[in-house]
Amino acid sequence: MTSSPAEASFYDNPVIPGFHPDPSVCRVGEDYYLVCSSFEYFPGVPIFHSRDLVGWRQIGNVLDRPSQLPLPADAMASDGIYAPTIRHHDGRFWLITTNVSHGGNFIVTAERPEGPWSDPVWIDLPGIDPDLAWDDDGNCWCSFAGAHGPDFHGVQIARIDPEAGKVLEGPEPAWAGTGLQWPEAPHLYRVGEWWYLMIAEGGTERGHTVAMARARSPRGPWEPAPVNPVLSHRSTSRPVQSTGHADLVTTPGGEWWMVLLATRPVGYSPKFHVLGRETFLTPVQWEDGWPRVAPVDLRAPAPAGARTPVAAPRRDDFDAPDLDPRWISPRSRPDGSWSLAQRPGWLALHATGSTLDRPGCTFVGRRQQHVESRTAVLLDPAAGRAGLSARLDEGHHYDLEVADGQAAVIARIGPLRQVVATRSVPPGPVTLAITTRSARRWPEGEEPAGLHVAAPDYLAFHVGEDPEPLAELDGRYLSTEVATGFTGRVIGMYVTEGTAWFDWFDHGPLDVAGP
Incomplete structure (x- = not known):
């Protein structure tokens, strides 16, 4: 019997951990719906x-068909889908966003938040x-x-026909x-007799x-506002940084809350955030006609009626008829590149590209959601070349690969690609695991070679039941402070030759037992 979650007096931030930036939220009755940017990944958005703003469950992806998300095969990492806004109006859900790689701004609609969502209605408006x-x-x-650059004019407003995608007035x-750089992320609200325009500025880094x-x-x-910014953690020692790109929502009881993106940088100066920009929650009060936003804490008093969140299943046994909505792939996922039916209970991946170093590979992954984590798979490589990869982009990834009876740890850091370590493996299925551990957690005398306080974390690569890792690598090279961009780590399965089979995938906190 599964017990109901207990009422929560506090909640933990981020409320949606891992690479989930640019949150936008709307409420319909007692239900809240939230969307995030997805950049070059498919499916998108x-x-x-949620019923309480604290416990969130992914119910799908808005852009789950190629016709909704045309991305060029060579679209750059951190391009693609920027900053969606979700609203409910006149009995329908509306979502507007930007495909910076193809077509610009567009709207999709749905009767139900789970979809199906319509094909895009494109709008002739510039910017993001x-x-x-x-x-x-x-x-x-x-x-x-x-648009950023010499023609940047700050936030603009137009009156539009959202059904037809026509501009009726303006912009x-x-x-x-x-006066700070990059005024962006606007949201417009009617509160009483006033219209409020909320924006982000200062750039989406520490000055946000x-x-x-x-x-x-x-x-x-x-x-x-007489005092701007209404929220910023810049130049503070708070563990939550880069606070910005926010949206407001009210509860049925009249409370106001803000969802926003922020980061949890760790390591030595300038620190590194390896999970990407995540979704946080903080309360809002109104004073003298202006919002007063509380600082964003890692633990804070919960909204009235909030329940202790129930964790999403960490393990996927690939027994369902379709992939869980948490699975994402760079740019596309062609039908012929994967199957759940060819070998029931296994995910089959078929190679579409020969390397993870360029677009076009077969990769199916999930966002890393825990600073200290363990990710494991059971792989049957058959006659293929396949493995488990921690990925930021084509130029920054660590791979644990099996081919020709050998397991290898491969590091791609910028222009450098190196095989770090190898080990023989017997034929047949083999368990592969990647753990992430912060430098402060290594027992004295067991630190990886070359351990330095600068590292935000270390990735250890395990093969089979051997408790000794095949290799350990510095995690800062899989951070946006090194690689640049707007995303975060995605850990997933891949194949670059032939076909490989995966029996299960497990991702969860390091100290919670997995398979």
């Missing part, structure tokens, strides 16, 4: 459901980070961030923020902030 808001007369207003400049302005009409003029 993960969508989550679009938002949707409706006034009492039924007019739809789209605010967006102008007109709205607000350029407080949230700022506010208000006006009597979406056409402006806009009055900045």
Whole structure:
């Protein structure tokens, strides 16, 4: 018997850990729905459901068909889908976002959040980070961030026909923020007699902030908040950094909350965030007509009625008729590259490219969601070349690979590719595991060779039942501080020659027992 989760007096941040940036949220009755950016990964725009803002369950992906997510085969890492906004209006769910690799801004709609979502309705508006808001007369207003570069004009607003994708009025400049770089991520809200425009600025790194302005009409003029930013952790010693790109939501009881992206950098200066930008939650109060946002803590008092979250299953035995929505692949996942039917209870992967160092490979992975983690698979390589990879992009990944009776640990760091260690393995299925462990957790005398306080974590690669790792590698090279970009680590299965079979996949906290 499974017991119901207990009422929670506190909640832990992030509420959606791992590479889940640019959150946007809406409430329908007592249900909350949240979406995040997905960049070059397919399927795109993960969508989550919650009843209390604390426990979130992924219920699908908005862009789950190639017709919705046309990405060039050579689309660069960290391109693709930027900053979706989800809203519920007139009985329908609306989502607007930007495909920076193909076509620009577009809208999709659905009757149910699980989908199916429509094919894109493209809108002739420049820039990124679009938002949707409706006034009492039924007019739809789209605010967006102008294109970065010499023609950047801050946040602009247009009146649009969202059904047809037509611009009816504007766009007109709205607000350029407080003078910090890259005013972006606008969201427009009607609160009482005022329209509020919330933006992010300062860049999505450590200088990230949230700022506010208000006006009597979406056409402006806009009055900045008397104290901006309304949220920032820049130049503080708080463990949560890069706070920004936020959205607001109310509870049925009238409480206000903010979801936002932030990071958890660790290691030595300048520190490294290896999981990417994650989704956090913090309460909001209103004073004198302006929001007062609480600092973002790792543990904080929970919303009224919140329940202790139930963890998503860490193990996938590939017994379902389709892949779990948590599985993602770079750019595409052709039908012929995978199968759950060819060998029941196993995931078959067929090679579509010969290397992980270039686009086009067969890779199916999940976002790393725990700073200290263990990820394991049971692999039958057959006559193929396959394994388990911790990936940031084509130029930054660590692979535990099996081929021709040998297991090898391979490191790709920028222009360098090196086989770090090898070991013979017997024919047949073999367990592969990657663990991530922070430097402070290594017992004295057992530290990896060359351990330095700068490392945010170390990745250890295990083959079979041998407790000794085949190799241990510094985790900072799989961080965006080194590789650049907007994503986070994804750990997954791959094949670069022939066909390989995977019986199960398990990802969870390091100190929680797995297979």
